[in-house]
Amino acid sequence: MEGTWNCLSMPRALTDATSDLAAGRITRETWTSHIAARKPYRLMPKERQDAEGHQRMMCPVEAGKVQCPLKPRSLGRGIQLPLVDPQVSPTGIVKVCRQRAITLAPEEGAKHWQALDYGDEHWQKIYFRLRNSVEGFNGFVKSPLAEVIESSRSRPLRGIAAQTILLVFQIAHANRRKTTR
Template structure:
């Protein structure tokens, strides 16, 4: 977890999540018993001992080392969830599009009748490329180009009538 704001040279002080009271850790017994709502970490045993952040309260992370784990929004916040779930829905929607049994059917390995993981991967890449092309073609057909009418109508979604949660009728 971030302990301080980023320094002018790009380094950042990070602290152990157990010390920040976000998790419980077996390496730090004083963090145990803080409540069942906190997850329990079980770090992998290491022949050289615990990682540096477990031996100290905090560490300094360079921009190169922290770039892989950096996120603009804090994990689990409402804003993070809004961004994450929108991206997740888009990925899952594309997976459903590419897995359609009427088109590429990438889930069915029987459509790639060849042995070997490398050969299967190459054929899968071609199937995904075809799914991309099909998606782009469908989108282009909904555009009005050169003042003409679009070839296809856009997908219109029904608007929800009520914004309240559904509840069963009283008996």
């Protein structure tokens, strides 16, 4: 979910935090607290990736992050640990709940993997800094005092291919001007 593997029995409010924020059902502060509350439910790496990209991941119960009735030895470890309410699927208990760890192939979730935990404080700091620099550069290249890339009149050739090539040169020129300032 949103860049990482989590326990399937994570509370619905935490699972739906981002969609609830987008729909206006929760505030940004609530969203931030829900994102932070997801951490104990994350599957934890048990070993490093092998040469082919496969990785062993532990159930959060095995990592000592949550308690679960499906794994009775985890119960009573402390009141500070969240208690999972497992939702058994129609096909039975999922593999990660039956075992201590599972192996994930590189194809499983690679498209959505993120180095940083989506939405947490560190992610927000990096994301918004990068976003600000990208938006700032977009404003620079669109400016009438710079490259004016919004106006196709600054590229007097016809055809999408010719326009694209000239646009690439304009952006490269803007990059060079930005770095030599």
